[in-house]
Amino acid sequence: MVVPGGGRQQERAVAGLSDLRLRVALAPVTWLWLQLSRRQQKVALRSVERALDVLAGIASPAAAPRLLASRLADRLMEAGGKDRVRDPMGWLLGRGLVQRPACPDVRCDDGIRLDTGSDCPTCGNIVHTRRALRAQITALVEAERPYSDPATRRAEVDRCLRKETVLEEQQAQSRRVRTVREVEQRQQAIARRRVLEEEAELARWQAPCADCGLPESAGLCPTCSHRRRTEKLVGEAVDLAVSVRADLSDASAVAELTQQCEADTHALLAVACERACGADADPAWVAFTEPQVAERIRNERRSAALRLLLQSKEAVAEADAAYQAGLRRGGRGAEEAAEQVAEEAGRRAAEFLLRRRLGELHSVRQRAAARPIPGGVVIDAA
Known part of the structure; x- marks a missing residue:
C-alpha cells in the first residue's frame, strides 16, 4: 500500500536530524525512521554515531557519512x-x-578497502594462501595414499583443511585478544597519565606564593611577580650605568658605585611611580606600574650608555674607517652614503663595547664574591 505523501514524510523524518552527517548517512534508509519509536531512534542514532566515528578513523571524517x-x-x-x-x-x-x-585488516568491509574503495589486497592474499594450502595438502595426501580412491583422498584433504582452518582461526583469535589487550593497556596508561597531569596541574595552581606565602597562587602571586620583574629591570639599569662609569679594574670602586646607583635608581623609581600613580594609589596598582617604569629607566640608561660609548676612541676609529671606505667607493652621493655607513659602524661598535663591558662587570663581581677584597668589603655576585 502506498501512503499519499509518503516520500515527503520520509524525507522530513531524516531532515529533522540536526547533524548533517546523520542525514547523509541515513539517506538510503529514510523509510526506516517511520517504523521506529522515539526510544528506538535514540538507540539507533548512538549506533550510527559510533559507526561514523570508526569510519572517520579509518578513512576521514568528511568521507565517513558517504561510506556509511x-x-x-x-x-x-x-x-x-x-x-x-x-x-x-x-x-x-x-x-x-x-x-x-x-x-584481519580493520580497513576491510566485505572485501572492500574503506579508505580507498578498491578490492582489499589482504583478502586476495588470503584467497591465494588458501589455494596454495589446498594444493600443498592435496599433494601430501596423494603422496601418502597413492592407491586410495579419489573420494577418500578428497575427504582426507577436506579434513586436513578443516584442521588447518581451525588452527588458523585460533591463532587469529589469539592475535585479536592480544591486540585488544594491548589497546586496553595503552588506554589505561593514557588515562593514568592524564590523571597524573591533572593532579600536577591542580597542585601547581594550589601552590602558595614562594615569596609571600599567599595560598593558591600557582607558586608566585601577581604582586611578587611584578616585584621580581622590577628587581631584574633595576639590576639591569644599574649594570648599564656602572659598566660605562666605573673603573672595571678596581673592584672596590665597582662595589661602591653599584651601591650608589642602586640607591639612586630605587629613588628615581619611587618618584616616577608616585608621579604616575599618585601619592595614595592602591598598592596593587603601584606594583603593576613599577615594572613598566623600571623598564623605561632601563631603556634610557641603555641609550645613554650607547651615546657615551659612541664617543669612545674605538667607536670613533671604527666609524672613521667605515667613512673612508665608503668614500673610496665613489659615485653619486658617495659622501652621504659614507656618512650613513659610518653611523651604522659606530653604533655597532658601541653595542659591542657595551656588551664587552657588561661581561667584564659580571666577571669582576664574580671574582670579588669568591674572595674578600681589602677593607673587609665583600661584593655579592650579580
Whole structure:
C-alpha cells in the first residue's frame, strides 16, 4: 500500500536530524525512521554515531557519512529490498551498520578497502594462501595414499583443511585478544597519565606564593611577580650605568658605585611611580606600574650608555674607517652614503663595547664574591 505523501514524510523524518552527517548517512534508509519509536531512534542514532566515528578513523571524517550510506545501501540490496526487512531495528543494528571484515585488516568491509574503495589486497592474499594450502595438502595426501580412491583422498584433504582452518582461526583469535589487550593497556596508561597531569596541574595552581606565602597562587602571586620583574629591570639599569662609569679594574670602586646607583635608581623609581600613580594609589596598582617604569629607566640608561660609548676612541676609529671606505667607493652621493655607513659602524661598535663591558662587570663581581677584597668589603655576585 502506498501512503499519499509518503516520500515527503520520509524525507522530513531524516531532515529533522540536526547533524548533517546523520542525514547523509541515513539517506538510503529514510523509510526506516517511520517504523521506529522515539526510544528506538535514540538507540539507533548512538549506533550510527559510533559507526561514523570508526569510519572517520579509518578513512576521514568528511568521507565517513558517504561510506556509511553506501554500506546501508549495499546491505539493503543484499537483503532484497526494504520490503524484505521484517525487523527494521534488528536489521539496522545487526546487519546494516555492522562492519564485516573478510580478513584481519580493520580497513576491510566485505572485501572492500574503506579508505580507498578498491578490492582489499589482504583478502586476495588470503584467497591465494588458501589455494596454495589446498594444493600443498592435496599433494601430501596423494603422496601418502597413492592407491586410495579419489573420494577418500578428497575427504582426507577436506579434513586436513578443516584442521588447518581451525588452527588458523585460533591463532587469529589469539592475535585479536592480544591486540585488544594491548589497546586496553595503552588506554589505561593514557588515562593514568592524564590523571597524573591533572593532579600536577591542580597542585601547581594550589601552590602558595614562594615569596609571600599567599595560598593558591600557582607558586608566585601577581604582586611578587611584578616585584621580581622590577628587581631584574633595576639590576639591569644599574649594570648599564656602572659598566660605562666605573673603573672595571678596581673592584672596590665597582662595589661602591653599584651601591650608589642602586640607591639612586630605587629613588628615581619611587618618584616616577608616585608621579604616575599618585601619592595614595592602591598598592596593587603601584606594583603593576613599577615594572613598566623600571623598564623605561632601563631603556634610557641603555641609550645613554650607547651615546657615551659612541664617543669612545674605538667607536670613533671604527666609524672613521667605515667613512673612508665608503668614500673610496665613489659615485653619486658617495659622501652621504659614507656618512650613513659610518653611523651604522659606530653604533655597532658601541653595542659591542657595551656588551664587552657588561661581561667584564659580571666577571669582576664574580671574582670579588669568591674572595674578600681589602677593607673587609665583600661584593655579592650579580
